[in-house]
Amino acid sequence: MKYPFIVIDDSPIDCLIVKKVIGFSGKSSDVKVFNDATLALQYIESNEESLSASISFITLDIMMPIMNGFEFLDKFIDLPKSIQERYKIIILSLSNNEHTIKRLQKYKVIEAIVEKPITMDKFAAVIGKFQE
């Protein structure tokens, strides 16, 4: 089963890495990259993805200037439920500090938290778990 992916990260280098990992995994039908979380939100709101697939994955970086991961999540949970249900959000975080983790756990929309650097194994584990 292949899914579309949306990658949200301000660092082009990190985006490239995530894209590669997703590509090599063979689990993606399409990858869209957004450096700007606000643009990603606009795209999600437009609900274009529903035309092509039933479930899409989002990989979300936490530390970004202008709109960070938390701000994106706050806006995401305000979207209509029909849109929210289509997306599984994977958090890619550089820091594993308790404070951030605790804060993230408050968001039910998060499917998994993966610590950077992302590897093929970590990625496969998350998708594998979802598919069970």
Place this chain on the structure above:
Amino acid sequence: MNEEIKILYLDDEVNNLVAFKAYFRLDYQIFVAENTNEALKILEEHPDLRIIFTDQRMPDKLGTDFLDEIRVIYPLPVRILLTAYTDDLNTAIDAINKGNVYRYVKKPWSVEAISAVITDANRYYLTNSLLSVKNRELEQAYNELDKFAHSVSHDIRGPLAGIMAAAQLAQDISDLSEIGELLQIIVNSAEKLDRYILTIHDYYSVRRGEFNIMDIDLNTLADDLRVMYEAIANAKGIRFTITINNSDVFRSDEVSVKLVLNNLLSNAFKYQKKDYNYKYVHLEMGVERGVATFVVKDSGIGIPEKYLGEIFKLFFRATLLEAGSGLGLYNVKNILTKLGGQIIVNSVENVGTEFVVTIPTK
């Protein structure tokens, strides 16, 4: 006259006010008040008042009550109580013990007694205010340390994570062209990390640095900068020009001046509009009447108006273009503050930005 030492004397007997002012106005800045309302007005206008003398027995309020009240709103001035009545002694001692009053002086007061008290009270004031200054500096230092810890985690681990991820991926695949791409990612990340560490080094040297004041020749400076930016200007198709207005004598710390200019110039080259045919960076320098002015102008992406006040703050980034670390302009502001200089920014989004730096000669 020591204008810095401001003293307020509150007394309902006007003769005392006149006498006090007459004796001390040549040495200190004296303010007098006949009642507590006048006293409050003076306190409001001069929050840097150092010493307050007040009479105890006044028709509208007791001196100790007045001092008790103002202690909360104006905690800094040192409070002295004056009274002739031995009945007031207990109240005075009480007030001293509560901390509301620093000293009590017997009326009728002598010039010598008052002078002695002023000297002591002023010393006490200075010690206390130094403490609060140090406290503020400490708070600011902790604040910056926090931001640093945050930044290190993100801006150093970030590129490192990129390097690790790319290396691990490269181990798992066999396609040579993919491996080539991954190696490029490793190189880019390593360079990014190196640049960041250099900026931190700049931050540190600005904070710790001592200045080496010497004559700075604007023409030599211009030549150096031209050489430095020639390659990148050509590579990116950006027109780089330097003009020098009158070149009077300018003495300052050359390393610092170069740091400021390099920060501004590298930003100007970095944040250009992508597909623009008339990209330029222009540097204008001049010294007039002991002040050097540097203007760095570019045809770049500009800075949104709402951020113009924030860009000099530590680790602030106004754009997603991750070329920035958020340290550069902060370093610039720090250096200029130390040199007694100033910086202003004008910018229009999508048109360009202009930084104007002024540095007085030392």
